[in-house]
Amino acid sequence: MATLYFERELVELKDKLAKLLDSSDTTTTKSLITKLKKEIVKKEKSTYQNLDAWQTTLVARHPKRPGTTDFIKTCISDFIELHGDRHYRNDKAITAGLGTLDGHKFMILGHVKGSNTTDNLKHNFGMANPEGYRKSLRLMQLAQKFNLPILTLIDTPGAYPGIGAEDRQQAESIAVCLREMGILKVPIISVVLGEGGSGGALALAVANRLLMLSNAVFGVISPEGCASILWDNPAKAKQASGMLKQTARDLKDLNIIEEIIDEPFSCAHNNPLLTLENVKAAIIRHYLVLSKLSPTQLLAQRQKKFRLIGRYK
Amino acid sequence: MTSWFEKLTPNFLHPESKKVSIPEGVWHKCPNCKETIYGKDLKKSLKVCTTCGFHFLLCATERIEQLTDADSFKELYANLTPEDPIKFVDSKPYPERVKMAKRKTGLTEAVLTGDAKINGRLVSLAVLDFGFMGGSMGSVMGEKITRLIEHSADTNQPLIVVSASGGARMQEGILSLMQMAKTSIALNLLKDQHLAYISLLTYPTMGGVSASFAMLGDVILAEPGSLIGFAGPRVIKQTIKQDLPKQFQRAEEQLEHGGIDRVVKRGDLKDELSKILDYLTANIQ
Structure with missing residues (x-):
């Protein structure tokens, strides 16, 4: 299930190797193993080199891809989760809290x-409901009050499209986040770890530094949504994904993000630990620059x- | 073939907006009650059905005519037109779509911005036009709205934005999405100067437009029957796999849920805007 369509041959080779390694007949298998290992290296290269936009989208959504929870477990010490929007409920689509990254205290x-x-x-x-964005804003404002830098990790298909979400003003909750993040006087760093789905992602991305993992995507609409609007056919998502220009490379070319954080060659889902190390290093590097700026400079830079x-004429 | 934004509109409400103005002496059928109305009468009633009160879609120029003092609108930033930043092609290339929309509406973009007078008071006014690619927000709309906000702050005059939009313009990809942040951040300028911003929501105000400047008014008004929300009804229906309540996302329902301040009939809008601005400016230097 967690195998993507273009990984199938590679996975078959790996399974074959595992079986050989298990077998007791060492004399005949030894050369086979060496041969197979070489083949796997070659296959890995052809599998993960030059992923197209749709393959990248699938990698970005991979269930084994490291997310916020993994980042907190692996890279953050003394994490203290804080809950709730103080009005309606605690939205579990967004986790928030105080945490220490390499000695630096963050929200x-x-x-x-x-x-x-x-x-x-x-x-x-x-997929967050309005209370998720309201919790986020509450805690970002709390961070400002106590002069803590803010780190946001983005990985969402989008804000939740539901009746309750609309009744509780999903649009307003996002809009207020956008406006208020524009005037927070502390450093804000955002990293798109996986999927950056439209307004629901942007609501946490009004940052001094917006970084993306190399196989993350960030766009105005999902390829499925786009295909369904254009051709009444979500199955044409593959075609739409190429048109929407949502990969990290695209966003770097369009000058929307500051940096692409490299994933290991075989993608984040095959090597979560190394991926998270890279994310951590990038955050610290940018934080050290931002921490030297005054609140006025931070605001000016972000705004x-x-x-x-x-782009217009 | 219908275009992508026309598909967003439920059939029974399908706009009459393709015609820029109502030719007088022609009969019109109300999309809601199916009664026929004489063109002259429809114009006199501000394009509100004289039988059932259904509010027909207005194009931006009609809206300006109805809301502002005669000949007071002075357009700003009229020369801004879209580029093709991500070379988007569906059944037609994006520049071709823009050209068609220009021809159809006589506008250069999906929003008109400028100075206007309402009962003698100078305001900055932006009016979106649903007829221009579904009133969608791309770089140009984001830039025009942001400039208008800055203009309001410079000239110390209140801001009024009339929204009618399906949301962000996907043909400009991530650049459209980012206009939500750009316009929302700019609104902080007005707060610092205690300048009033009244947002008027009309049929429809959705997606990237509602999730940015449209829902950030100091006072938010809506026309009767307007569809107001973040996700479109079709997307919600597909996601939750159940039917939606009859009045879902309508202005009257949004009023009940506390999302907007008032539902105001078209004929009362101008005076109401004027009175609200009287209050919001009275005690501010």
């Missing part, structure tokens, strides 16, 4: 999709950056 917020079905349901697949986005 950390991130979408959580969950890694198995039970978890997915608990976290609503990372100018967003003010200049757009």
